[in-house]
Amino acid sequence: MEKPEGKIDIFDYHAQKAADASRPLAERLRPQKLEEFVGQLHAVGEGTLIHSAIKHDRVFSMILWGPPGCGKTTLARIIAGETRAHFVHFSAVLSGVKEIRGVIDIARDQRKLYRKQTILFVDEIHRFNKAQQDAFLHHVESGLITLIGATTENPSFEVISPLLSRCRVITLNMLTAEDIGTITNNALKDPDRGLGKLNLALTADAFDYLVDIADGDARVALNNLEVAGALADARNDAVDRTQPVHIGLEELEHAIQKKALVYDKSGEEHYNIISALHKSLRGSDPDAALYWLERMLAAGEDPIYIARRMVRFASEDIGNADPQALTITMSAMEAFKFLGHPEGKLALAQAAVYLATAPKSNRIYAAYGEVQEVVKKSGSLPVPFHIRNAPTRLMKDIGYGKDYKYAHNYQDAFVTQEYLPEKLKGQRFYEPSGRGYEKVIKQRLDGWRRLQGKPQQEDNKSDIE
Secondary structure, three states, X not given: OOOOOOOOOHXXXXXXXXXXXXXXXXXXXXXXXXXXXXXXXXXXXXXXHHHHHXXXXXXXXXXXXXXXXXOHHHHHHHHHHXXXXXXXXXXXXXXXXXXXXXXXXXXXHHHHHHOOOEEEEEEOHHHOOHHHHHHHHHHHHHOOEEEEEEEOOOHHHHOOHHHHOOOEEEEOOOOOHHHHHHHHHHHHHOOOOOOHHHOEEEOHHHHHHHHHHHOOOHHHHHHHHHHHHHHHHHHOOOOOOOOOEEEOHHHHHHHHOOOOOOOOOOOHHHHHHHHHHHHHHHOOOHHHHHHHHHHHHHOOOOHHHHHHHHHHHHHHHHHHHOOHHHHHHHHHHHHXXXXXXXXXXXXXXXXHHHHHHOOOOOHHHHHHHHHHHHHHHHOOOOOOHHHOOOOOHHHHHOOOOOOOOOHHHEHHHOOOOOOOOHHHOOOOOOOOOOOOOHHHHHHHHHHHHHOOOOOOOEOOOOOXX
C-alpha cells in the first residue's frame, strides 16, 4: 500500500538515519558547498574559472587531475549540487560502452523533457580505454553532456587527444598540512556529520602525527581519525561525556597500527636528518643516503621537499663534475609527482644513489659565492662598449658593438676578447676541479687561456654571423 502523499514513514526515516551513520566519516564529511571546500584556492577561489562557472551556472567540460584525497570527487559533487544540471556519477572501473550509451539516452531525455544539461562525472577516467572514451567524445563536442573527469594520472598520457582538447585540465595539488589540520578539526567539531558528539580531543603530538601520516590525503586522515575515535569511544564508554576524551600518540599508533618515528618536521630532528642525508651524499655513501631518505619518507616528510634538497645538492656539491646529476634529480622529482606514493619513492632512491656515487665538485658553488661578493662590493659596473647590443643607428654611432669579435668566425669558435667590465678585467671566478667531467672542462679552459695574448686569424669557413 502506498504512503499518503506528504507523510514520512517513521521506519524509512530511522533506516535512512542508520544508513547515514554507517557511512564512512570521509564520506559523511564531504563539503556540500564551495565555501566549505578546504584548500585548492588556485583552482576554486574567488575569480577562478570554476568559481565563476558555478556562480553563473555555466559549467564547462574539465579534467580534474590530482593526487588521491585532494578533493576531485568532492568538487564534482559540489558543482552538481550548486547548478541546475542533471548529474550522473560514473565509475570507469565498473562501467563500459553499454552503460555510456545508457547515460547518453538519459541526457537526451533530460534535454528534451526538462531542458536540463547533463553533467557526466567519470571517476578514474584514466581507466577508460580508447573505445570507451570515443563513445562519449561526440556528445561532449555537441554539448549534449558536460564531462567532468577525475584522474590521478597525467591526462596527457591517459586521455585521448580529441577528448582532451575539448576539456580544460584543472590541476589540483596535494593538500597542505594546514589543510589536513583544518579538515581534521572540522571532523572533531561537527556534531551531525562528524565526531562532535563523541567529544574527542587529540593531544598535540597525536594531532601532528595524524596530519603528517596522511601525506596530503584527506581521506587517509579521516579514516585514521575515525578508527582512533571509535576505539577511544569504546574504551571510555562509561566516562562523563561532558569532559573531552583525549587521544594521545600511543592510542593513535595503536589505532592505525603504525609506529610514529622520532621525527618532527618543524623541529630539531627534521634538520638533523636532512643534514645527515646531505652529508651522506657528499661523503659518497649510498647506503647511508638511502637510510636517511627512508627515515624521512617513513616519518611523513614531504617528498617534494626532499627532492628540492637533492636538486640543490646536485648543483652545490656535484656541479659540472657530473652535469647529468641535475637532470637525473629533476627527473626523479617529476617522476614522483607523476607516480605519487608509494611507486614514486623509488625514483627518489635512484637519484639519491646516483648523487652519492657521482664525482663531487663544489667549484660552481664557490665561484658563485665569490661573484655575489664582487657584485655587492663593485656595484653596477658598465657593460664594455664592444659587447653592447646596437639595435639603432644612434647606438652604433656612439660605439655600441664596435670591434666586437664574433667567436664563430675564428678557429674552434674561440677568440681572445674581454667580456668583464674594465675594473674586473682578468678576474677569474670559476676554477674547475680535475674530477669527473670537470677534468674535461679544465683542459678546455686551460687551452683557451694559453691562447690569451696570441694573435688569432679569422676562419672564413666557419659559421656566418
